[in-house]
Amino acid sequence: MASVDLELTTFVTRKGATGILLQGFKFRKDHQTSVSINWRCCNPKCKARCKTDIEMKQITSQPSEHNHPKCDSRELDLNDVRSACKRKAVDQPTARASKIICTENKRFQNITIKDMHSIANSKEPS
Numbered sequence: 001m002a003s004v005d006l007e008l009t010t011f012v013t014r015k016g017a018t019g020i021l022l023q024g025f026k027f028r029k030d031h032q033t034s035v036s037i038n039w040r041c042c043n044p045k046c047k048a049r050c051k052t053d054i055e056m057k058q059i060t061s062q063p064s065e066h067n068h069p070k071c072d073s074r075e076l077d078l079n080d081v082r083s084a085c086k087r088k089a090v091d092q093p094t095a096r097a098s099k100i101i102c103t104e105n106k107r108f109q110n111i112t113i114k115d116m117h118s119i120a121n122s123k124e125p126s
């Protein structure tokens with residue numbers, strides 16, 4: 001068995017900055033030292049912070065408490081679905097987008113029908 005995986009997913013913000021998804025909350029890079037990276041919650045009104053090692057493999061300081069529910073992950077999920085769809089579309093060229101999305105959507109419970117439509121439309125071949 002592999003060692004315990006961190007519940008830590010990295011993503012790239014619209015501005016191209018690195019972010020991490022941790023326990024359902026998004027953090028963006030605050031500042032970085034030679035040994036660690038400090039992260040702060042993407043919610044500007046929230047003071048939650050956490051710290052990882054420089055390679056983002058270990059959480060060296062658990063996030064402090066958030067003052068809001070985890071609700072911002074939908075957008076992130078959409079990005080994940082989009083890239084998952086792209087991957088699948090390459091693997092299974094004949095699979096219909098809606099079917100792929102349907103499969104993927106099981107992993108992304110937050111996504112609404114409307115979102116799925118927008119994804120389906122955006123990946124129609126031109």
Ligand SMILES: [Zn+2]
Nearest residue numbers: 041046048066
């Ligand atoms: Zn927060």
